[in-house]
Amino acid sequence: MEKKIGIITFHRAHNFGAMLQAFALQQFLSINNEAEILDYRSKCIENYYYSPLRLKSMIKSVILGRDSISKLSLKIRRKKTFEKFQQKYLVCSQPYSSNNISEASKNYDLFITGSDQVWNASMVQDDLNYFLKFVNPENRFSYAASFGNNSILTYPAKEEMTELISTIKIPLIRENDGVEILKKLNATNYARAKVVCDPVFLLTKCEWEEKLGLKKKSSDYIFAFFVNDPIHSLDIAKSLHEKTGLSVKYCHSYGTEKNIPDWCEKLMDIGPRKFMETLNSAKYVVTTSFHGMALSIRLGKQFYYELNKNGTNSRLNTLAEIFDLHDREITDSNIPTCSEIDYQKVNEVLEKYSSYSKAVLLSSLEGIDYE
Structure with missing residues (x-):
């Protein structure tokens, strides 16, 4: 049965990997479902990529000597190329902020957080929406979620972050180190965690x-x-x-x-x-x-x-x-x-890796623990 899936990730980052992995995951999920990327305007992304390009900020930056006119011009051109890609290739929802993202919970059957460093505490800070706080526990899923580093282990909100992660029946994470981090956090579901490929591998x-x-x-x-x-x-x-x-x-x-x-x-x-x-x-x-x-x-x-x-x-x-x-x-x-990379050998591994990851993802969405 087709599901309507909401994806929360760093799709607005002016970063090639962030935008391309979002595209790949949406493309794969859209084969048998309706998948949308939540157009979530998180403070961590907006403050880094968008606030510096507001007119007042740019004038201040030039006056203080932090940026030149040519450097700001480059940043604006880059911003436009990323926005053009987003508009053409990503299927996004209406804009959401931390003030109204709870409204999204009634518009989708389930939600996936990932991929990218959505569980990097030093990056998302106190934004628990990347841990799906706004979603009913039974509708929380992850795919190739990354901690990025160990910052969550000492972050003030680590207890609440751990509780939210623990509600995901089968946490699908991107790095081997992520399983160890879940264990150190005493996440109740760490034994069911599985390492899956980054979404860019889901497309041939x-x-x-x-x-x-x-x-x-x-x-x-x-x-x-x-x-x-x-x-x-x-x-x-x-x-x-x-x-x-x-x-x-x-x-x-x-x-x-x-x-x-x-x-x-x-x-x-x-x-x-x-x-x-x-x-x-x-x-x-x-x-x-x-x-x-x-x-x-x-x-x-x-x-x-x-x-x-x-x-x-x-x-x-x-x-x-x-x-x-x-x-x-x-x-x-x-x-x-x-020697040169033997891509016959590499592609054999890649085929198994991506096929396994696809099977694990689709099974988890049905509540099945794929072995």
Whole structure:
């Protein structure tokens, strides 16, 4: 029987991974159900991405010397490309805020929180709507929810967060570390928790190409994509550039233009679709991003990844462990010594991983604990 499903996630973040995973989960759920993304205007997202671009804030930022006119212009262009993607590709509900989101509970049969770091306490802070507080307990579900780090273990509201998570019959989480965090929280359902794939793996390479209308272009370049400032990754991109003669296209998830070398082509105001097209056509990918790594695997790219210096690496380590790709890790300024990725082997693992995750998700929505 078709269900109407409401998804709460970070769909308004001007972040490629956040928006693309939201798109992928909605697309998969819409095969046999009606799925909408709740157009939830959370303070954590609005304050980070939207408040700085209000006219008063921009004028103040220029006066205080925090931003230049050109930098603000870039931020505005990026905002428009993400909003355009959201309007064209995401099916969203009416806007909700923390003041009226309880009204959504009567419009859907069930709700899913995830994917992304919806249980990262340092990020969502006291917004318990990402823990589905506004939903009747029997209608609470999760998919590939991530804690991001251990901040929930010491957060003042951890008891209430734990109680809400415990009402989810079968918590579906994204990282191996998440199970340990549930155990440390004494969540009553931690033994039933299952690790599932990020939503970007729920769509095949062909489905990504078809649904977004990606044009296949020549692969005569290296795509350097960073979500954190790289330590050694840029050196690796340069070494590949010098070794292969391929050009380098540079993109930062947050539009940061700091210290970009002249030998890179800047792609700083592209949206999610153009990002996918660029990644899909690249010969090599060098990244510090979880979704940069995940989508490289999904699209069959030869890639190298660097862990983040801030220590939030459980997401990348989980992928490396599942696909046995630890040899792609960048640890210094030398290109990792490894053979090309055997995608016949990787795709066999990916097929099992995604098929299992799909089965677990669909079973959980029926209240069945898939084994």
